[in-house]
Amino acid sequence: xxxxxxxxxxxxxxxxxxxxxxxxxxxxxxxxxxxxxxxxxxxxxxxxxxxxxxxxxxxxxxxxxxxxxxxxxxxxxxxxxxxxxxxxxxxxxxxxxxxxxxxx
Numbered sequence: 001x002x003x004x005x006x007x008x009x010x011x012x013x014x015x016x017x018x019x020x021x022x023x024x025x026x027x028x029x030x031x032x033x034x035x036x037x038x039x040x041x042x043x044x045x046x047x048x049x050x051x052x053x054x055x056x057x058x059x060x061x062x063x064x065x066x067x068x069x070x071x072x073x074x075x076x077x078x079x080x081x082x083x084x085x086x087x088x089x090x091x092x093x094x095x096x097x098x099x100x101x102x103x104x
Contacts, residue, residue, distance in 0.1 A: 001100035002063040006093040009051040014088035018054065028074050034065020051090040063099060
């Protein structure tokens with residue numbers, strides 16, 4: 001199993017807009033070979049720095065399945081308008097990928 005995560009610092013006041021983008025996106029992940037599960041997580045607001053931390057998590061059967069998706073038309077379509085929303089972010093997303101060592 002492989003977990004792919006992106007952390008987003010969303011500007012204070014843009015949280016609902018950010019969540020709506022995810023809820024209303026045209027996702028075809030469920031049709032992608034090797035895809036298992038998606039979660040969008042909302043952390044606590046950091047009032048001092050003006051953002052709320054969010055994390056998107058996808059679970060894949062293998063790192064190879066994830067990498068194949070990143071090279072696909074589905075991936076390009078899913079991220080086509082990402083640059084249009086820069087104002088709602090405090091910096092770019094931060095990607096982290098993990099191979100599962102142990103799980104229940």
